[in-house]
Amino acid sequence: MKPILEVQHITKQFKIGAQQERYLSLRDLLANPFKKKKNVDQTFFALNDVNFDVYPGESIGIIGRNGAGKSTLLKILSKITPPSSGKIICRGRVASLLEVGTGFHPELSGRENIYMNGSILGMRKFEIDKHFEAIVDFSGIEQFLDTPLKRYSSGMQLRLAFAVAAFLEPEILIIDEVLAVGDAEFQKKCLGKMDEVSKSGRTVLFVSHNMETVLQLCDRCILLEKGTVKKNGTPSETIDYYLSNQKNQDEVIDLSNVIRTGSFDLKQNARFRSVKLDNIDNAPWQIKYKQTITLKFEIDVINDVQDLEIGIAISTISDFEIISSLSTDCKKIENLKKGTYSFDFVFPELTVLPGIYKIGIGLRSDKKMEDYLKEVGQFEILVSKSSSDEKANTRKGIIVPKNIINRS
Amino acid sequence: MIEYVIQAQNKFSLGLKELWHYRELFYFFTWRDVKVKYKQAALGVLWAILQPLIMMVMFTLIFSKALKVSSDGIPYPVFALSGLLIWNIFSNGLLNSANSMVTNANIIKKIYFPRLIIPMSAVLTALVDFFFALIVYALVLIYYHQNVIILKLIFYLPLGILITIITTFGLGTFLAALNVKFRDFQYMIPFMIQFLLFANPVLYSAKAFTNPWINALMKANPLSSAIQLCRSVFTGQEVDWLAVGTGSIVAILLLAIGIYTFRKTESYFADLA
Known part of the structure; x- marks a missing residue:
């Protein structure tokens, strides 16, 4: 045929x-x-x-x-x-x-x-x-x-x-x-x-x-x-x-040469240089279930920027955004002079079920879009076979809230 | 079974077979534009009748009453309206079709169909307005007790319209293609149309010129002969068939240039629009 x-x-x-x-x-x-x-x-x-x-x-x-x-x-x-x-x-x-x-x-x-x-x-x-x-x-x-x-x-x-x-x-x-x-x-x-x-x-x-x-x-x-x-x-x-x-990503993902696509008009006064995941399990970009997730960013400031805001989106593999986090939710970043800076994003309570999640990041200064990467990489949350959490693998949903039950 | 090849740049062809296959789209695009045009206006389609009427009154006041422009011995409103009928097909058609590829960019980027349908149905939309304007014209003719030569009405008027449409298709597709690449045309076209209104014998008689060069230019101008054809239906004046002949040749030439330019560049419209 x-x-x-x-x-x-x-x-x-x-x-x-x-x-x-x-x-x-x-x-x-x-x-x-x-x-x-x-x-x-x-x-x-x-x-x-x-x-x-x-x-x-x-x-x-x-x-x-x-x-x-x-x-x-x-x-x-x-x-x-x-x-x-x-x-x-x-x-x-x-x-x-x-x-x-x-x-x-x-x-x-x-x-x-x-x-x-x-x-x-x-x-x-x-x-x-x-x-x-x-x-x-x-x-x-x-x-x-x-x-x-x-x-x-x-x-x-x-x-x-x-x-x-x-x-x-x-x-x-x-x-x-x-x-x-x-x-x-x-x-x-x-x-x-x-x-x-x-x-x-x-x-x-x-x-x-x-x-x-x-x-x-x-x-x-x-x-x-x-x-x-x-x-x-x-x-x-x-x-x-x-x-x-996808798991074979470098431990530190170099973003300086990644071509920025997407429809935003990017000013690029500040740019992401790299991103890295801390507290990894046995391979880069893998972490244990219920563990603190720390994302480390390096940002190049090319021209002085004011009121820089970092945004992080974490989505499921089917592109459903489950976390949209902005640095301004927590604290204001003071004005930055030319140079390279690093920032840590720590999610202590990010209790999501095992699986693969994608990370998207963006930078914004007073009302202008500076940098945007829809998908920089992904990480996997794993449960070890013998642990008491093993059945988490079979659960549905995404979020696992903590301490929601009280005996009254 | 259908078998075809998609590759970089095919040899030049008119794609008539494909146009025929998609012929219903001409209707749907024209129908959509006509429908949308008057949808949220309180007076609706009445505007298609009011527009030429208002223009006629306006130009009569300026050209006939104030400037005393000669109108070949027929009442000036009849004279002006006969020119404006043809002129409006051209100016609306040209404006619509030149912008059509840009206004339909979202469709072009998402689906394939012969692109020529877009600028062509934009011209057809203007033609629909023409038929409404024709109603006004009939009323004006009755009001002024103007004699109509029926034989000429049957032959000359359609011929004039045909020449106008061919000219508008040609220039429209040409400008539509250029407009995708150079948005400058979007700003230039309104000026061009304004200039052409005064450069064509729409509001004054073609006989107003004595300069032989300008007369020669008028002979080559397809719109000028289209207007003459349209007018002779009422004035009984003889038509300058040499001018109609040369005008038609120029019109067909314009059509060939327009379609050639369009077909040559159309495959990249989706990347540029």
Whole structure:
């Protein structure tokens, strides 16, 4: 059987200099028509020689850290942006869902938006007509069908958007983490629908941070790292590899050369230089359950900053933020002169269940964003086999509060 | 079975087959823009009728009453409105389509469909307004007891509209493509349109010029001949077919340049927008 998708040597590069000031101004061009633009020599490979085949009927999960190139790959597959080199052979109609509700307009009614969204997704009008009842039924917004979308709650908008997408009938369906939103009940409904889609023999490509969903839905999983395919195998194989690989972080993570992505306009008067976890167990970034967690940061101050605020976010592996901590919650940091400073964040009562947690950090000075890293690394909380806490491994939830019971 | 290849830069093609496949999107985009345009206005779609009416009154006061501009022997309101009908397709269409890629950037970045649909349906939106304005025109014609030559109405008016649309498509797609890369055009276009309003015989007669160079330029100007065609329906004046011919050629040339530029650069819109 021929593959339905053949991805061959796909490479996508961006010019970093050009990306930062991406609105070229005509003035620059007119002023220096012959002079080469500065900063363009720095190129960044979002994807570098990616190869894989997809066979009809397969559902494939694509995982990887932020910035590994997952979204770029999906954009190339759905023809939104062209690759810099390489080619993809497609043998079927592709529909992509990189966002829920593309083309939704707040002024239009629910009914009108179903048609607008459906046709942008590539459905013909008669197809939408045919599924209209079912779409409305699935979304559960019947009463509000003729209300403008701007009066909908975000949950309702989402349900409507997914309902339209659920009735697409392409041979290849490309989905980017659209399930990361919505309430639990609706997520379950979406997962059920997706399962149904993949069981019906259609090919599904699915990008996710949620390992459980990948395990549940996919028959194969591809791990992307820094724009290359690191692993291509069964979901459990790939996920194990991914998670265990994450543990092999250096004891001190050097952040000075990490490229800052994300949509913030960073001033970078102060920057994170490194981060390190103290009181480690037997390997870096592993600590025992119920132990104090100490995160040590080094911060380079390049220009004097006022009222510096450090923010830390700790999230679960499925990107659910459980702790959002700001230095200003505890004390104010006095004005800092140029130099390197270190700060410790100590969480004595961080009693979360065993598992892998991710760390995100940010720096802000009087109202300006200085530095931001969505995911600097992860740590694992472990329970030793013989300890009395062993059954903590099987418990659900995240937080384990202390001293909450009193005999009265 | 469909089989196609995604790669760096394909050879240049018009992509007509794809456009045909997505033909319904023309309708949906136009329909959305028309719907949204008048949605929160208390007078709603009445604005489509009021706008040309107000413009007509305004220009009549200035050009006819104050400046005494000649209007080829027909009442000035009829004269001005015939020019404004064509002019509004062009100016609204151009403004809409030149900004269309930027205003629809969120869609472009998330989904694929032939991009040409966006600037083209932006022009079609302006055409919808034109049909409303036509109602005003009919009323004005009745009010002034203006004779209409039916045969010319059937042939000349559609021809004039066609030339206008081709011109607007051409310039609109061209500017839409450039606007993605250079946002400067966003600021330049309103001035350009204002200038063109006075450079075209919308509010004055094309015969006002005696300079042979300007006359030659008017012959090459597709809008000028479109306006002439539209006007001759009521004045009974003969149309300068040479001007219509050269104007049409220029219009088609503009369309070719616009579509070529657009197709050449469209694959990078998602990276730039």
